[in-house]
Amino acid sequence: MKTSDLLVRGAFLCVGLFATAARAQVGYVPTFNADGTVTMKFQAPNATKVQVVPMLKPNGLYKTDIDMTKGADGVWTATFKPDRPGFHYYQINLDGLAVIDPGASLYWGLFKLQPGLDVPDPKLDFYTLKDVPHGTIRYQLYNSKVTGKTRRATVYTPPGYDKSTERYPVLYLQHGASEDETSWTTQGKVNFIMDNLLAEKKAVPMIVVMDYGYATPPGEPVVPTTPEGVRGSGGRGGRNPTSNGNPFELVIVNELIPTIDREFRTLADREHRAMAGLSMGGQESLQIVSTHMDLFASMGLFHPGGGGAFNVATSYGNVWANAEDVNKKMKLIFIASGTLDSLYNQNKGIHTAMDAAGIKNVWYETEEAHEWQPWRKDLHEMAPLLFVDKK
Amino acid sequence: MKTSDLLVRGAFLCVGLFATAARAQVGYVPTFNADGTVTMKFQAPNATKVQVVPMLKPNGLYKTDIDMTKGADGVWTATFKPDRPGFHYYQINLDGLAVIDPGASLYWGLFKLQPGLDVPDPKLDFYTLKDVPHGTIRYQLYNSKVTGKTRRATVYTPPGYDKSTERYPVLYLQHGASEDETSWTTQGKVNFIMDNLLAEKKAVPMIVVMDYGYATPPGEPVVPTTPEGVRGSGGRGGRNPTSNGNPFELVIVNELIPTIDREFRTLADREHRAMAGLSMGGQESLQIVSTHMDLFASMGLFHPGGGGAFNVATSYGNVWANAEDVNKKMKLIFIASGTLDSLYNQNKGIHTAMDAAGIKNVWYETEEAHEWQPWRKDLHEMAPLLFVDKK
Numbered sequence: 001m002k003t004s005d006l007l008v009r010g011a012f013l014c015v016g017l018f019a020t021a022a023r024a025q026v027g028y029v030p031t032f033n034a035d036g037t038v039t040m041k042f043q044a045p046n047a048t049k050v051q052v053v054p055m056l057k058p059n060g061l062y063k064t065d066i067d068m069t070k071g072a073d074g075v076w077t078a079t080f081k082p083d084r085p086g087f088h089y090y091q092i093n094l095d096g097l098a099v100i101d102p103g104a105s106l107y108w109g110l111f112k113l114q115p116g117l118d119v120p121d122p123k124l125d126f127y128t129l130k131d132v133p134h135g136t137i138r139y140q141l142y143n144s145k146v147t148g149k150t151r152r153a154t155v156y157t158p159p160g161y162d163k164s165t166e167r168y169p170v171l172y173l174q175h176g177a178s179e180d181e182t183s184w185t186t187q188g189k190v191n192f193i194m195d196n197l198l199a200e201k202k203a204v205p206m207i208v209v210m211d212y213g214y215a216t217p218p219g220e221p222v223v224p225t226t227p228e229g230v231r232g233s234g235g236r237g238g239r240n241p242t243s244n245g246n247p248f249e250l251v252i253v254n255e256l257i258p259t260i261d262r263e264f265r266t267l268a269d270r271e272h273r274a275m276a277g278l279s280m281g282g283q284e285s286l287q288i289v290s291t292h293m294d295l296f297a298s299m300g301l302f303h304p305g306g307g308g309a310f311n312v313a314t315s316y317g318n319v320w321a322n323a324e325d326v327n328k329k330m331k332l333i334f335i336a337s338g339t340l341d342s343l344y345n346q347n348k349g350i351h352t353a354m355d356a357a358g359i360k361n362v363w364y365e366t367e368e369a370h371e372w373q374p375w376r377k378d379l380h381e382m383a384p385l386l387f388v389d390k391k
Numbered sequence: 392m393k394t395s396d397l398l399v400r401g402a403f404l405c406v407g408l409f410a411t412a413a414r415a416q417v418g419y420v421p422t423f424n425a426d427g428t429v430t431m432k433f434q435a436p437n438a439t440k441v442q443v444v445p446m447l448k449p450n451g452l453y454k455t456d457i458d459m460t461k462g463a464d465g466v467w468t469a470t471f472k473p474d475r476p477g478f479h480y481y482q483i484n485l486d487g488l489a490v491i492d493p494g495a496s497l498y499w500g501l502f503k504l505q506p507g508l509d510v511p512d513p514k515l516d517f518y519t520l521k522d523v524p525h526g527t528i529r530y531q532l533y534n535s536k537v538t539g540k541t542r543r544a545t546v547y548t549p550p551g552y553d554k555s556t557e558r559y560p561v562l563y564l565q566h567g568a569s570e571d572e573t574s575w576t577t578q579g580k581v582n583f584i585m586d587n588l589l590a591e592k593k594a595v596p597m598i599v600v601m602d603y604g605y606a607t608p609p610g611e612p613v614v615p616t617t618p619e620g621v622r623g624s625g626g627r628g629g630r631n632p633t634s635n636g637n638p639f640e641l642v643i644v645n646e647l648i649p650t651i652d653r654e655f656r657t658l659a660d661r662e663h664r665a666m667a668g669l670s671m672g673g674q675e676s677l678q679i680v681s682t683h684m685d686l687f688a689s690m691g692l693f694h695p696g697g698g699g700a701f702n703v704a705t706s707y708g709n710v711w712a713n714a715e716d717v718n719k720k721m722k723l724i725f726i727a728s729g730t731l732d733s734l735y736n737q738n739k740g741i742h743t744a745m746d747a748a749g750i751k752n753v754w755y756e757t758e759e760a761h762e763w764q765p766w767r768k769d770l771h772e773m774a775p776l777l778f779v780d781k782k
Contacts, residue, residue: 027503101489112418113497113504129541138529143522148522162654167664263553265584 027103028075030117037081038119042092045074049091052078055110059340059369061088061117085121086373087187089114107187116187121324123197127189127376132199133159133273137191140209142259146250148218151211153256154181155264156191158198158205167265169272169387170207172252173379175280178307181212187372193380204387209260213281215247253295256272271331274386276300278375279343283307286350290316298332298386301350302378303370305343310350312357323358332385333361336378338368407652411522418494419466421508428472433483433492436465442484445471446501452479452508452759476512477764478578480505502569505577518580518585518767523590524550528582531600533650537641539609541782544647545572546655547582549589549596558656560663560778561598562689563643564770565672567713568696578763594774600651604672604684606638640679644686645717665777667691669691669766670734677741681707689723689777693739693769694761696734701741703748714749723776724752727769729759745767 028041042050050068054061062083068076082088089109091098100106106113125281135158144151158168173190175183184190190208197203252275261268275296277285282304289299312320320326333354344365351363364381368374396554419432433441441459445452453474459467473479482489491497497504526549535542549559564581566574581599588594643666652659666687668676673695680690703711703724711717724745728738735756742754755772759765 106497134532134541136529136531138527140527141525150525 020194027101029103029105033079037079038117039077039079040068040092040101041103042068042076042094042099043074044076047076047094049093049095050076052080052090053093053098055089055091055114056369056371059083060371061119065093075385082117082119084368084373085119085124086103086368086371087116087118088371089116091115097207101306108182109179109187111350121373126262126380127193127196127216130196130199131190132195134195135159135191136161137185140259140263142255144215144251144255146217146247146255146342147215151215151255152181153212153253153260154185155260156185156194156208156210157264158194158207160205161265163266166205167267169267170209170260170264170274171383171386172209172211172249172256172273172275172285173300174213174275174277174284175210176277176279176281177213179213181210184208184210188376188379190379193376194383197380197383203221203383206383206387207260207264207266209256211252211256213248213277213284215251217247246287248284250289252288252308253292257295265364270295271389272297272387274298274300274303274332276334276379276382277304278302278378279305279370285309285364287316290319293319293329297330298334299330300332300334300336300338300378301347302375303338303341304335304350309346310353312353312359320354320357320359326359330360332382333359334378334382334385335361336364336366336374336381338366338370338374339357340367340369341374343370372373403455403776416528418492420494422512424470426472427632428470430468430470430489430490430627431459431483432494433459433467433485433490434465435467435750438467439487440484440486441467443471443488444484446480446481446482446505447760447762450474451762452481452510456484464480473508473510475764476510476515477544477714477759477762477767478507478509479762480507496519499774500578512764517771518584518587520583521587521590524588525586526550526582527552528576531650531654533646535606535642537638537646538606540647542606542642544603544651545573545576545601546587546651547576547599547601548655549585549598551596552598552656555700556656557596558658559596559598560658561600561651561655561665562777563600563602563647563664563666563676564691564775565604565666565668565675567668567670567672568604570604572601575599575601579767579770584767585774588771588774589659595778597774598651598655598657599646602643602647604639604668604675606642608638620691637678639675640682641681648686661686663688663778663782665689665691665723667725667770667773668695669693669695669769670696670761677701678707678728681710684710684720688721689719689725691723691727691769691773693726693727693766694729694732694734694738695726695741696761700737701744702748703744711745711748711750717750721751723773724750725769725773725776726752727755727757727765727772729757729761729765731758731760732765734761740769 023118030038030040032038044050053070057063062080066078066080066128068078070076092101100115104115105115111253135156138155140153140155141150173184194208198205260266273296275285275289282301283306285299286301286304286307335351337344351361354361364378366374366377420615421429421431423429430444435441443457443459448454453471457469457471459469461467483492491506495506498507526547529546531544531546534539554664564575585599589596664687666676666680673692674697676690677692677695680687726742729734742752745752753776755769757765758767
C-alpha cells in the first residue's frame with residue numbers, strides 16, 4: 001500500500017457501530033490497479049455486512065452491489081473491475097445504511113456531498129489536465145430581484161482572455177437536478193475539455209457560463225438548502241422550472257445574460273449565444289431557447305429530462321412548427337443521449353421528430369447511461385460545432 | 392420548525408447504530424433563535440449518548456461538550472447559547488464517535504470536510520454580503536516545477552478590475568494548517584471584507600492571492616491527499632515549510648509571484664507587494680518575507696504559529712538585527728493575536744521584541760482564540776494600512 005492511500009483524518013465519521021472510546025476512523029482512498037480493477041476499503045470491525053453500492057445500477061460503476069470482505073484487522077475490502085470508465089456516484093452501505101469513508105472524494109450531487117469515483121479511461125484524455133494554456137474559472141456574483149438573493153455563476157474564460165481586447169461568444173451550460181453551478185467544473189471537467197479543444201484549435205474560443213439551475217422567489221420555501229458560505233452565495237434549492245415564465249427562466253433572461261454581457265467582453269447577439277445542459281439542464285435549455293429564440297441561435301440537449309415527449313407542432317406553442325423558419329433562425333441544434341439511458345427513446349424522439357419535420361439538427365449517441373462520462377463527451381462533440389463563423 | 396430546517400437528503404450518512412433496513416437519515420440544519428441561542432438536532436433513535444463537540448474548547452463555540460437530549464421520535468436536540476460569534480468547527484459525537492449530520496455545513500479543515508457553524512455577530516457586519524460592488528474570485532492554474540504538479544491559486548480581483556487598465560498592488564494571503572487555498576473565501580469571507588472596505592473607501596483596491604500552503608517535491612509522499620478534481624488541481628498535503636529554501640517558499644517566490652505578475656495587472660515591485668497569513672500561514676509569511684525583503688515591503692502575521700520564539704538579533708540570520716535598515720525597507724509590519732489564543736504570549740513577543748529593538752510595527756489584539764473570527768478582524772484591520780501611498 002502506498003503511503004498516500006492511507007489517511008488518518010482524525011475523528012470524523014460514520015463509525016456508529018463501534019460504540020467504543022476510539023474517535024478516529026482510518027480512511028481509504030480508492031486505488032486503481034494496473035489490471036484495470038479498483039480496490040476500495042472501509043474500516044468497520046463490528047459490522048456484519050459492508051457493500052459498495054453504485055448509485056446508477058445496472059449501468060453505472062458496476063451492475064450490482066459489491067460485497068466487501070472482512071479482514072482480520074476489521075478492514076473490509078472489495079476489488080472489482082468497474083463496468084465502465086468515467087465519473088460515478090456511489091455509497092458504502094454498512095449493515096444496510098449509507099455511510100462515507102473519510103478517504104472518499106465528495107461531490108455536490110443528490111443535494112448533498114456524495115462520494116464519487118472517477119474511473120480513468122485509458123483510451124480517452126480529452127477531459128484530463130494537460131500542459132496546455134489554461135483558461136480561468138471565476139465566480140460572478142449578481143443581484144437577483146427574481147429570487148431576492150445574490151446568486152453566483154461560474155464563468156470559464158478562455159486562455160488569453162485577460163490579455164485580449166477581443167469579444168467572445170458565450171455558451172450557457174447547465175448542470176442536472178440536485179447538482180449546482182460548480183458541477184460542470186468538478187464533475188464535468190469543462191475547463192480541461194475547453195482548454196484541450198482550444199489547444200488543438202478544434203473549437204472557437206468562447207466564454208462558458210454555468211449558473212445554478214434552481215430559482216425560488218422570495219418567501220417561497222427552499223428545500224433543500226445549504227447556508228451561504230459553503231457553496232457560495234447563491235442559496236440552494238428551489239423550483240425545478242418546467243413552464244414558461246418560471247423563475248429560473250426569468251433569472252437567465254432578465255438577470256444573468258445582462259450581467260454577463262456587462263461584465264465580460266461578449267459578442268452580445270443571438271448568433272453568438274448558445275444554451276445547453278444535461279438532464280434537467282437540457283430540459284431547461286429546451287424550454288428557454290424555445291421561448292427565447294430572439295436570444296439564442298444554438299442549443300444543446302444532453303440526455304434532457306423532465307419535459308415529457310416533444311412534439312414539433314405543439315411543444316412550446318408553435319415555435320418549432322415551421323421548419324423553414326426554425327432552420328433560418330437556429331444555427332445549431334445538438335441532441336445527445338446514451339443507449340443505456342432510460343431517457344434514450346424520449347431523447348431520440350426529439351431528434352426524429354425534428355428530422356421528420358425537416359428541422360436541421362445533429363444527433364450524437366454514446367453507449368452510455370445517465371451520468372457524467374457521456375456529458376463530457378457530449379460537450380466535447382458539440383463545442384467544435386458552435387459559433388463556427390468565428391473560425 | 393421551518394420547512395427549510397428539515398432536510399431529507401436520501402441515503403447518506405453516519406447512522407451506523409440503526410442496523411435496520413432504513414437507508415435515509417433526516418438531516419437538520421442548525422437554527423439560530425431570536426434569543427441568541429442555537430438549536431442543533433441529530434436523528435439517532437438507538438444511541439445512548441449524543442453530544443455537540445466544539446473543536447476548540449474551552450474558547451470556541453462553547454466551553455464544554457454539550458449533551459443532546461433524546462426525544463420520543465429518536466431525534467436528539469440541544470439548544471445552547473454559543474459563547475462567542477464567528478466561525479467554529481465542531482462535530483457530533485454519537486456514543487463517543489464523531490459523525491456528521493446530513494444537514495451540517497462542511498468546510499475543508501483538519502485535512503477533511505469538517506462541520507462548521509458560523510454564528511452571526513449582531514454587532515458586526517464587515518464580513519457579510521452587502522449590496523455593494525463585488526470583486527471576483529477566480530482560480531489561477533499554474534505549472535510548478537518545484538512540486539511537479541499544476542497548482543491552483545485563488546485570486547480576488549477588486550470591483551472594476553476587468554473594466555480598468557490600472558495596475559494594482561498585491562496581497563499574498565495564506566490559510567492555516569490543514570486548510571487550503573479556498574479557506575480565506577469560504578471560512579474567511581475575504582471577498583466580502585474587501586468589497587465592503589472598498590465600498591467605504593477604507594482601503595486601496597488590491598489583488599489578493601491565496602495559494603495552497605503546502606508543497607511537496609515530486610517523489611516525496613504526500614499525506615494527506617485528495618484526488619484532483621474535488622478540490623481543484625493543486626493536489627493536497629505536503630510539507631509544512633519551516634526552514635529557508637523550503638518547497639513552499641520556492642513555489643511562492645519562483646513560480647506564483649511570476650505567474651501573478653504575468654497574468655494580472657499588478658504593480659510588480661516590493662512596495663506594492665505584501666504577504667500575510669494566519670497561524671501556519673503567518674509563520675510562512677514571516678519566514679518568506681524575512682528571507683525576501685527584496686520582494687515584499689509589507690507583512691501581516693495573524694496569530695502566527697509554528698516558528699518558536701522570535702529573536703530580533705538571531706531569527707532568520709540577521710535580517711531583523713538593524714532596526715534602522717528594517718524601518719527603511721518595511722512599510723508595514725502588522726502583528727495580531729487574541730488574548731484567548733494559546734499563542735498569545737509568543738505572538739506578542741514578536742511585537743515587543745520589535746518594539747524594544749526600535750522596529751516600527753502595528754500590534755492588534757482581540758479577545759479571541761485561535762479561529763476564524765479574529766482572522767477576519769485582523770484582515771479588516773490590516774487591509775486599510777496596506778499600500779497607503781496609493782490612496
